[in-house]
Amino acid sequence: xxxxxxxxEAALKLAFIRNGEIRRRYAQLGISHxxxxxxxxxxxxxLSLSWLHPQGGGPNETSQSVxxxxxxxxxxxxxxxLSAADFRRTEFAVMSALMExxxxxxxxxxxxxxxxxxxxxxxxxxxxxxxxxxxxxRFHAAGNIAQLELDEQRMRAAGARxxxxxxxxxxxxxxxxLAGLLGLRSSDPWQTAGxxxxxxGEEISATAxxxxxxxxxxxxxxxxxxxxxxxxxxxxTRRWRLLRPIGVGYEREHDAGGEVRRGxxxxxxxxxxxxxxxxxxxxxxxxxxxxxxxxxxALDVENSVHTExxxxxxxxxxxxxxxxxxxxxxxxxxxxxxxxxxxxxEGVFSLLQARGERYDIQAGWLAAVRDYWIARAALRxxxxxxxxxxxxxxxxxxxxxxAMPPAESEHAHHGGxx
Amino acid sequence: xxxxxxNWFWWMGAGGLLPLALMGRRAYAQQDETQVSAPASxxxxxxxxxxxxxxxxxxxxxxxxxxxxxAEEVEHEFAPGSRAKCWGYNGTTPGPTIEAVEGDRxxxxxxxxxxxxxxxxxxxILLPSGMDGVGGLSQPHIAPGExxxxxxxxxxxxxxxxxxxxxxxxxxxxxxxxMFIVHPRHGxxxxxxxxxxxxxxxxxxxxxxYRPDPAVMQDFDLWxxxxxxxxxxxxxxxxxxxxxxxxxxxLSMWNHPIHLHGVQFHVTGSDGGRWPRALWRPETTEIxxxxxxxxxxxxAVPGDWALHCHMSHHxxxxxxxxxxxxxxxxxxxxxxxxxxxxxxxxxxxEGGMAEHQEHTNMGHMAGPExxxxxxxxxxxxxxxxxGGMFTVVKVRNDLRREDYGDPGWYPNPPGTVAxxxxxxxxxxxxDEPMDHSKMNHGG
Ligand SMILES: [Cu+2]
Numbered sequence: 001x002x003x004x005x006x007x008x009e010a011a012l013k014l015a016f017i018r019n020g021e022i023r024r025r026y027a028q029l030g031i032s033h034x035x036x037x038x039x040x041x042x043x044x045x046x047l048s049l050s051w052l053h054p055q056g057g058g059p060n061e062t063s064q065s066v067x068x069x070x071x072x073x074x075x076x077x078x079x080x081x082l083s084a085a086d087f088r089r090t091e092f093a094v095m096s097a098l099m100e101x102x103x104x105x106x107x108x109x110x111x112x113x114x115x116x117x118x119x120x121x122x123x124x125x126x127x128x129x130x131x132x133x134x135x136x137x138r139f140h141a142a143g144n145i146a147q148l149e150l151d152e153q154r155m156r157a158a159g160a161r162x163x164x165x166x167x168x169x170x171x172x173x174x175x176x177x178l179a180g181l182l183g184l185r186s187s188d189p190w191q192t193a194g195x196x197x198x199x200x201g202e203e204i205s206a207t208a209x210x211x212x213x214x215x216x217x218x219x220x221x222x223x224x225x226x227x228x229x230x231x232x233x234x235x236x237t238r239r240w241r242l243l244r245p246i247g248v249g250y251e252r253e254h255d256a257g258g259e260v261r262r263g264x265x266x267x268x269x270x271x272x273x274x275x276x277x278x279x280x281x282x283x284x285x286x287x288x289x290x291x292x293x294x295x296x297x298a299l300d301v302e303n304s305v306h307t308e309x310x311x312x313x314x315x316x317x318x319x320x321x322x323x324x325x326x327x328x329x330x331x332x333x334x335x336x337x338x339x340x341x342x343x344x345x346e347g348v349f350s351l352l353q354a355r356g357e358r359y360d361i362q363a364g365w366l367a368a369v370r371d372y373w374i375a376r377a378a379l380r381x382x383x384x385x386x387x388x389x390x391x392x393x394x395x396x397x398x399x400x401x402x403a404m405p406p407a408e409s410e411h412a413h414h415g416g417x418x
Numbered sequence: 419x420x421x422x423x424x425n426w427f428w429w430m431g432a433g434g435l436l437p438l439a440l441m442g443r444r445a446y447a448q449q450d451e452t453q454v455s456a457p458a459s460x461x462x463x464x465x466x467x468x469x470x471x472x473x474x475x476x477x478x479x480x481x482x483x484x485x486x487x488x489a490e491e492v493e494h495e496f497a498p499g500s501r502a503k504c505w506g507y508n509g510t511t512p513g514p515t516i517e518a519v520e521g522d523r524x525x526x527x528x529x530x531x532x533x534x535x536x537x538x539x540x541x542x543i544l545l546p547s548g549m550d551g552v553g554g555l556s557q558p559h560i561a562p563g564e565x566x567x568x569x570x571x572x573x574x575x576x577x578x579x580x581x582x583x584x585x586x587x588x589x590x591x592x593x594x595x596x597m598f599i600v601h602p603r604h605g606x607x608x609x610x611x612x613x614x615x616x617x618x619x620x621x622x623x624x625x626x627x628y629r630p631d632p633a634v635m636q637d638f639d640l641w642x643x644x645x646x647x648x649x650x651x652x653x654x655x656x657x658x659x660x661x662x663x664x665x666x667x668x669l670s671m672w673n674h675p676i677h678l679h680g681v682q683f684h685v686t687g688s689d690g691g692r693w694p695r696a697l698w699r700p701e702t703t704e705i706x707x708x709x710x711x712x713x714x715x716x717x718a719v720p721g722d723w724a725l726h727c728h729m730s731h732h733x734x735x736x737x738x739x740x741x742x743x744x745x746x747x748x749x750x751x752x753x754x755x756x757x758x759x760x761x762x763x764x765x766x767x768e769g770g771m772a773e774h775q776e777h778t779n780m781g782h783m784a785g786p787e788x789x790x791x792x793x794x795x796x797x798x799x800x801x802x803x804x805g806g807m808f809t810v811v812k813v814r815n816d817l818r819r820e821d822y823g824d825p826g827w828y829p830n831p832p833g834t835v836a837x838x839x840x841x842x843x844x845x846x847x848x849d850e851p852m853d854h855s856k857m858n859h860g861g
Binding site: 124127128131135138139142143149335336338339340341342343344349351352359 | 625626736737738741742743744745746747748749752755756758759760762763765766767771774777778783784785786789791792
């Protein structure tokens with residue numbers, strides 16, 4: 001069983017082998033479990049050098065080829081059993097499914113890790129509010145504060161406890177979702193890593209990403225190939241229409257994974273009345289249609305990529321506003337309030353209340369970090385491949401340590417160092 | 419010379435390394451120090467000692483004593499650790515004390531280097547209506563950059579004050595005030611050996627800020643003698659048997675019951691001059707009302723004697739008045755739990771506030787920047803736990819006549835200091851005769 005906490009790479013590895021949906025696809029292709037294990041063994045070390053695990057990655061083209069290699073390896077055992085056309089189609093479907101799975105796993109992993117961190121944060125906030133309530137009960141029992149002030153602390157403590165319970169429930173939901181994607185039991189004692197990675201300092205530029213998308217989207221490439229194939233077929237038909245009573249047929253079909261092509265086939269015809277005009281007209285119509293579809297898809301890809309980039313850039317701005325403005329201001333405000341308490345300008349309750357507000361801000365910051373990574377995964381899926389910056393190290397450094405210092409062993413007399 | 423804004427911020431950034439207030443003074447220092455005040459040279463006229471301050475010099479111009487006050491922004495230090503941008507005269511708050519003699523003709527030039535108009539009202543002085551300094555009523559306002567001349571003949575003696583009578587609330591709240599002492603022409607029947615003066619004032623210098631807030635009417639942060647708080651207030655020094663007068667003016671927004679330990683003083687005067695002896699009355703506490711001045715006199719007896727306002731929060735620096743009362747609340751065992759959320763937290767106040775000065779003395783409970791702890795000062799036997807309007811009258815047998823230096827702590831003669839007779843709370847019960855056999859009666 002899993003003993004190490006699951007980082008994102010390990011989660012993706014698991015998903016690519018164990019995910020129920022992807023295993024059904026493998027099974028349809030006749031890929032055995034042993035093939036999978038072999039593929040995983042061969043491919044994953046190479047994958048770990050690329051965008052699946054960005055720490056040591058090479059340039060994007062390499063990453064892309066590694067991805068192709070992976071699907072290639074997966075399909076190797078069945079290749080002999082498939083026609084070239086079926087192979088292309090299957091390759092495309094599997095790659096699409098893997099891309100989609102990757103996005104889902106990333107989203108679920110970031111959601112789960114942030115939910116766990118949020119659960120800890122909310123638990124700390126609830127404990128602080130409980131402590132404030134206990135203090136208030138003592139102040140009240142000593143005759144020093146009124147019932148009203150006690151009631152306010154009771155409300156705060158109850159509210160903080162409810163927030164902690166909700167956070168716990170969110171974390172459980174996130175765990176179930178991730179377990180489903182990874183093919184794990186949510187009741188088994190596996191764990192994810194404890195921290196979110198720090199987002200990069202600067203966000204990527206839109207123009208580079210759009211160009212990348214145009215270059216690496218598989219469906220776009222397929223649409224382009226279809227146009228090329230039809231142009232080829234049309235030229236062939238025109239050349240041979242009088243000499244050879246043979247037309248080049250071309251069919252396409254739809255399936256759940258999107259539109260795929262079925263390769264050219266030969267059809268024998270009697271050229272008594274038909275000298276190929278109808279076939280040519282049909283092919284011309286198909287070519288026009290294919291070009292329109294390719295262009296529409298290209299526009300659609302570009303627009304979708306722009307949308308996701310904007311979403312990512314906004315997510316980064318929100319994260320950066322937390323990191324650079326709200327978080328430091330909230331930390332400083334609590335410290336300044338502590339100084340006021342030190343000089344008996346203010347009491348412990350307003351200080352703890354300010355700390356509670358800082359917990360809320362820290363929760364918002366966690367959510368901003370999570371949203372950034374989820375937006376990045378969505379953009380990557382839209383792109384059909386790696387993003388600029390994917391190969392930079394992303395240590396898991398988003399920490400709540402300063403929010404929750406470990407319980408102290410003894411601190412009998414004096415306050416901590418400022 | 420006037421502080422530029424840039425200098426001010428530079429000073430803030432440097433953490434107050436350089437007492438730039440001196441720069442404000444420099445322009446007038448020469449004028450103040452090269453000419454000795456005339457009052458001292460007259461027989462029977464003894465110049466006053468302005469606590470933490472000085473007397474304004476003058477020059478004789480055609481038989482007129484000509485003084486020059488410059489209203490301007492100043493850097494002021496209430497005590498080390500608390501500075502503010504205030505307004506004052508000739509580089510300080512309060513401004514220098516004007517001293518003259520009954521019968522003198524005085525001309526006081528007032529230059530306005532403030533960003534708004536001002537005037538000076540000569541509080542309690544008998545003069546022509548047009549010299550009274552009420553902006554808009556007695557005279558036009560003195561616009562920024564302008565210099566006005568006030569000129570009148572002193573027809574009285576006594577303890578007086580000067581302050582603006584234009585945008586008065588603001589200008590006084592940020593420190594514009596001074597004393598105006600008029601000595602009697604022919605000396606005093608009961609001569610004074612040491613003559614001190616200071617002004618009472620209050621300041622809304624909110625913790626962490628660097629400029630007094632003129633909008634506050636009651637909840638002040640600092641309470642001062644001559645714009646200083648204890649322990650930065652000069653001691654009042656005298657030799658045993660000397661006759662000491664302390665002249666106190668109040669330009670604050672509260673009345674202050676000023677209490678002197680060790681003697682029954684007589685209240686002998688005010689801005690009405692030195693009263694006839696029949697009106698003198700013995701007291702140990704005298705309320706100096708807002709806008710009033712009071713002179714108290716006593717024959718010095720040896721010792722270190724507290725002189726302070728008896729409003730207890732006026733002998734403290736800034737503290738919160740809306741904090742939960744921790745007296746009698748056990749908290750210490752919850753500190754560890756609070757510190758999980760607030761690493762710097764430590765509870766206080768279960769047994770009272772006395773522990774607070776211990777903590778702030780040791781510096782491990784940092785307060786807001788530019789803010790003094792509410793309790794300060796250390797004496798020979800421990801913390802004084804005071805601030806604000808508090809100083810010490812130090813009387814010694816062996817002082818020279820003109821020695822105003824701080825003689826240190828009083829060496830109590832043997833057997834004249836309160837002593838501990840027991841450390842066991844159960845050993846002494848007020849309703850039972852003491853068992854003297856169990857007690858240490860010392861020497
Ligand atoms: Cu007072």
